[in-house]
Amino acid sequence: MSPAVVIDKWFKDIIVDPLSKENLIWNSKTAPHSSYGRRYFCDTNRGIYDFKVLLSSSTPDQKRWQEGQVAYEALSLDIAKHDGIVDYKAEIDGMRPVYEAIPIVGRCLDIGGHQGRLRHFLAPDQEYASCDPFVGVFDDLESQPKLLEAYPFLREPVNFVCCNAEFLPFASETFDVAHMRSVMDHFLNPELSLHESYRVLRKSGYLVVGLHIEGGLSGSLSLWRRLRVLARKGLGALGLTKFIDHHVWHPSYEGLTTLIKLCGFEVVTEYWQDKEVLYLKAVKVVSE
Ligand SMILES: C[S@@+](CC[C@H](N)C(=O)[O-])C[C@H]1O[C@@H](n2cnc3c(N)ncnc32)[C@H](O)[C@@H]1O
Structure with missing residues (x-):
């Protein structure tokens, strides 16, 4: 197992097949498998279990997601090379008021949680797991002293598996x-990711979403912003790859909150980080 990753007993006990949600058979160290024949893998160099099921780029939307994910992973590894330039302290200071307004309490699943930097805002013994399709997310940590200085717990192993938010391998x-x-x-399918979140949450559980909202609360885009979007589209179409927008979705406030409600949640807290980034807490509504 990679020193960055651990599978604590409580975490292993709730890992299931991402499709059937049945218990997995762990009789081999490298390949947990399902009772119906599906086999998963362990990246043995990194010691990371891989439960991804979205593997193809056969349809246009899957192709777009795969290309976006490849671009994101490349960007992430590139940022790692510029360790000294990133202001991690500002990143942490910017997030502090968010988690004062919306504290993270109890056992937390960080979906698309990357290296688990959220741990900065959790209690020391809080149960936490990150899941993300990016298998190389912990590569080269040692070559980033500034990152490790800002987030010293990145030296501590974290509960982590690779998977897709749309097919969570948890009970x-x-x-x-x-x-x-x-x-x-x-995400390839934000709606499915919300249904899966709803499923893995306890009855008293809640969802925390942080997202850039197109046009902020009012929904109106400034002329400057519209021109920038058009310019990016044009430059991307001309083949300048760094201008291609890989996001699958640019939700409006209405679009995001309607979807969250549709998936069984009630929004109880909203916190605008700046005019266009919304954090919200939404509780799971259980019908009796
Ligand atoms: C902008 S990063 C945010 C990382 C982290 N949540 C944070 O706030 O620092 C987006 C993350 O979403 C992950 N991601 C992309 N598609 C995903 C999917 N279908 N399921 C789960 N995670 C996904 C990426 O690998 C990446 O780590």
Whole structure:
């Protein structure tokens, strides 16, 4: 197992097949498998279990998601090379008021949680797991001293598996918080990811979403913003790849909150980080 990753007993106990949601058979160290024949893998170099099921780029939307994910992973590894330039302290200071307004309490699943930097805002013994399709997310941590100085717990192993938000490999009603920061616009299917979050949350559980909202609360885009969007589209179409917008979705306030409600949640807290980034807490509504 990679020093960055661990599978604590409580975490292993709730890992299931991402499709059937049945218990997995763990009689081999490298390949847990399902009773119906499906086999999963362990990246043995990194010691990371891989439960991804979205593997193809056969339809245009899947192709778009795959291309976006490849671009995101490349960007992430590139940022890692510029360790000294990123102001991690500002990143943390910017997030502090968010988690004061919306504290993360109880066992937390960080969906698209990357390296688990959210741990900065959790209690020391809080149960936490990150899940993300990005298998190389912990590569080269040692070459980023500034990152490790800002987030020293990145040296501590974290509960982590690779998977897709749309097909979570976790048993139902096993988490208190499902956290999705800056991810719903990356998912292939945001609606399915919300249904899955609903499923894995305990009855008293809640969802935390942080997302850029097109046009902010008013929904109106400034002329400057519209021109920028058009310019990016044009430059991307001309083949300048760094201008291609890979996000699958640019939700409006209405679009996001309507979808969240449709998937069984009630929004109880809203916090605007700046005029266009919304954090919200939505509780799971259970019909009797
Ligand atoms: C902008 S990053 C945000 C990372 C982290 N949540 C944070 O706030 O630092 C988007 C993350 O979404 C992940 N992601 C993309 N598609 C996903 C999917 N279908 N299921 C789960 N995670 C996904 C990416 O690998 C990436 O780590």
